[in-house]
Amino acid sequence: xxxxxxxxxxxxxxxxFVDQKNNPFFWLGTTQWQIFxxxxxxxxxxxxxxxxxxxxxxxxxxxLGVGGPxxxxxxxxxxxxxxxxxxxxxxxxxxxxxxxEMARENGLVIxxxxxxxxFGDYMNPKNARPWARWVAQRYKNVPNxxxxxxxxxxxxxxxxxxxxxxxxxxxxxxxxxxxxxxxPAPYSSxxxxxxxxxAFNSIQTWxxxxxxxxMVTNDYNLRPVKPVVMAExxxxxxxxxxxxxxxxxxxxxxxxxYLAGGHHxxxxxxxxxxxxxxKKSLDAPGAFQMSILRKIFLEREEWWNLIxxxxxFATGGKTKGDILNLAACHKDGKWILxxxxxxxxxxxxxxxITASNKVKGSWINPSNGETVLIGNFLNKGVRSFxxxxxxxxxxxxxxxx
Numbered sequence: 237x238x239x240x241x242x243x244x245x246x247x248x249x250x251x252x253f254v255d256q257k258n259n260p261f262f263w264l265g266t267t268q269w270q271i272f273x274x275x276x277x278x279x280x281x282x283x284x285x286x287x288x289x290x291x292x293x294x295x296x297x298x299x300l301g302v303g304g305p306x307x308x309x310x311x312x313x314x315x316x317x318x319x320x321x322x323x324x325x326x327x328x329x330x331x332x333x334x335x336x337e338m339a340r341e342n343g344l345v346i347x348x349x350x351x352x353x354x355f356g357d358y359m360n361p362k363n364a365r366p367w368a369r370w371v372a373q374r375y376k377n378v379p380n381x382x383x384x385x386x387x388x389x390x391x392x393x394x395x396x397x398x399x400x401x402x403x404x405x406x407x408x409x410x411x412x413x414x415x416x417x418x419x420p421a422p423y424s425s426x427x428x429x430x431x432x433x434x435a436f437n438s439i440q441t442w443x444x445x446x447x448x449x450x451m452v453t454n455d456y457n458l459r460p461v462k463p464v465v466m467a468e469x470x471x472x473x474x475x476x477x478x479x480x481x482x483x484x485x486x487x488x489x490x491x492x493x494y495l496a497g498g499h500h501x502x503x504x505x506x507x508x509x510x511x512x513x514x515k516k517s518l519d520a521p522g523a524f525q526m527s528i529l530r531k532i533f534l535e536r537e538e539w540w541n542l543i544x545x546x547x548x549f550a551t552g553g554k555t556k557g558d559i560l561n562l563a564a565c566h567k568d569g570k571w572i573l574x575x576x577x578x579x580x581x582x583x584x585x586x587x588x589i590t591a592s593n594k595v596k597g598s599w600i601n602p603s604n605g606e607t608v609l610i611g612n613f614l615n616k617g618v619r620s621f622x623x624x625x626x627x628x629x630x631x632x633x634x635x636x637x
Contacts, residue, residue: 239343240293242379243412246435250461251497252540256379260540263465264530265294265347265501266523267508272332273301273309274510280335286518288342291530295339296347296384296417296467296501299332299371304355319358321367329374340380348375349384351400353393353419361395365403372407383414389421394428401433417467422447425455429462438467439498443477445469445489446558452496456544466493471505472522481505484628486522487602488559490529491575491631495562497544502526521603528605532573532631541567545588548572550618552582566591571635575602578629581622589615592636599624600631612637 240255247254253261266287271280287295300315301307308314309328317323339346350371351359359367375381383404387393401414413435418424422444425437437455441447448466455464469489474481486502493500506517517523533539546553548563554577555562561582563574569590576582589595597610601624608624623630 240345242340242345244345244380244382245413246463247540250463252463252499261293262530262534262539263294263463263499263501264292264526265296265465265467265499266292266526267296267468267471267501267503269296269298269302269349269508270510271295271297272299272335273307275335276310277331277334277338280338282515283518284338284342284344288344290523290527292344292502292526294345294347294382294501297349298352298386299348299350300352302352304352305358316358321359321363324370336375336378336381340378345380345382347382347384349386349417350404351385351387351396353387359396361399364396364399365406368400368403369407370403372404372412374407376408376411381412383412385414385416386419387416389418389424389426389428391427397428398431398433401431405433415465419468423451423455425458425464429455429458430460434462436463436465438465440468441466441470441489442468443470443474443479443481445485445492446556448489448492449496449555449560449562452493452498453544456497464498465501466498467501468503471503471508472520473517474505483521483525483603487525487529487629488577490526491577491602491629492560492562494529494533494542495544495564495573495575497542497564525603528602531605532600532602532633536566536573536633536635537570538566542573543567548574548585548588550583550585552576552580565589571633574632574634576623576630576632579623579627581620582632583618583620584632584634586613586615586617586619586634589634589636594637595634596637597621598633599627600633601627602629602631603627 241257305316313328315328417438423439470481490500504517506513544564559577561576565572599608
């Protein structure tokens, strides 16, 4: 797949993302919140080249780092002089400039978060607009940026969000799209969906994987239509959840997001926390398995025309709980993709394949990409499928033969 031509925008139908040439852009995000503050440029280079190699397309980062403006970067530079947003520190932002350019060279979008609710006394509706305007003016001609803010999803944050959005649009003339990722409240659409500046919705579920399907489905069905990104769930190998966040858990989170009609961002505990093991975590199993996920979707003809459809299951579909069985199809019936969250047997309405009277079936192991051919058959009636022995989870692919 050729490198995208930035900037990234929302598709005409509001369901997915496109680049400047209107080519569909597959959002596979990853969280590197501290990349502007805790990494040397050589470490940034290692990180971004690794992310590119795995097919990640969006890097979610905090412009001032986690915790905000009161911490210096690895070079000892504070983002603001005297902690005052009206006095940005040029030395800090020259480092940011270099990182953003390095991301562009690797074909990566930076989701740049310029505000977090933890800024507290340092940011308010009076100084938010000039701060956002300054940032947007600095990067108004830099194509590989999406603007982001991170408040709690509460009405009390609406005034500051509006000021930030206004400042961004004044600064770059609307060149970059804007969204926000709520923290810790779960989803942006819960109170601000109709804001005209909000290009798309996003969700944070923390450890609650059972919330992904209903929340993405809720946002998918809202009007006006906007894309929805499941932007932060449980981190691979995370230590704060009370259970082990395994690669299987990571896969479930991601496939639930996409098969509900949304988009997804991955993260690893050691990487975003910048622990001594952060380099090793770049090659964690879950990261490789996101590469497999991307390949599976991009191999489907017109993957962007995916429509979630749980009526594909005659029996065995499951949309509640931690372990789900979800399905989606091409809008014109060219293929079906079903994700089965554990070992199971399901029955599929084969007639959902309408583009041909012959269907080819196959299994894909989401953990390693192994493909097992089922065979060809007519697109008539209902057919039963049992997941291959020993697989933790499975993808069933049915497509025109």
